[in-house]
Amino acid sequence: MEKLKIYGFEMSRISEVYLSTLSSIMAPHGLDRYYFPLLYLCEHSGKLTQKDLAEAIRRDKVYTMRIVDYLSDKDLLKRKQDCNDRRCQILEVTDNAKKLVPKIKEAIAKTDELLFHDFSTKEKEDFKIGMSKLFATINTLPDPEFIVKAFKKKK
Amino acid sequence: MEKLKIYGFEMSRISEVYLSTLSSIMAPHGLDRYYFPLLYLCEHSGKLTQKDLAEAIRRDKVYTMRIVDYLSDKDLLKRKQDCNDRRCQILEVTDNAKKLVPKIKEAIAKTDELLFHDFSTKEKEDFKIGMSKLFATINTLPDPEFIVKAFKKKK
């Protein structure tokens, strides 16, 4: 008799612990969230609008704007008017942000080390493959309404 | 040059999609959240207090109380005074809740099917092992304060 697993539930707990661990390691450096968006912005500094960022992190524009607000307040990011389309803003990271990148990477490595400490190299590799597959899948999933209909029909 | 992965970030996205998929499949049955707590309550009906539930789901007591409120509103759960300790309440699920259990399990199976559709049996097995290890690890992790200190020292 196997114990029932709800992956969504376990994952949400794991991600909470992961991110709060990362956050406490990074707190002394003055940044306690939005690590992925910041890294992404650093990699594409001066080339992204808020809309582009929203698509990259798969969030709505309000959420994205709040990230930009937050990072701007911390002097890690600047909004610059796009001359071609005055509706858009080009996002450009500051030197502070660039200096922070290695700290973040170090903190991520440390967090991984903590959470995967009892994984063998092979197990890590397998797990990474699974995560990549899942992440690819969720990014191509039809919207929930469709899923419900398909589910009902099948019954 | 490998692309940087932040597991916490990916997992939080995956769990969101997982749970919202589960939620849309279950919505027609009148329950859109708290699947794990409800299943756990059904398995231990009449034996748990709110505190016990809080420990099982690793949440604070306020969050737990809100779940109990929610499930009680939906007529899935009853609070009963504990005669031995009048501070405590024994949680007992209703027949409605019991009837819902197979629906929930069905919905979970369907969600897994959707998200793991491109996994081989072996890959599923490997991934499950990884999740179990991670879940076990986060449940024994020292608190964030300690982690920061350990991290600083190491440097």
Add this chain to the structure above:
DNA sequence: AAATATTAGTTACATTTGTAACCGTTTCAA
């Protein structure tokens, strides 16, 4: 080229979640 629709970004408000103080009950030490 004037009217309409669409887009990027923002604001305002509703809902959800986190945190701290609280209340009645029980435990424990003096």
Add this chain to the structure above:
DNA sequence: TTGAAACGGTTACAAATGTAACTAATATTT
């Protein structure tokens, strides 16, 4: 036994997040 501390649960308030309506700029249609 009685006064302080601890406990289970609740309430009240603060912070974060989701949703919808709005503004200014651009694109499209006729």
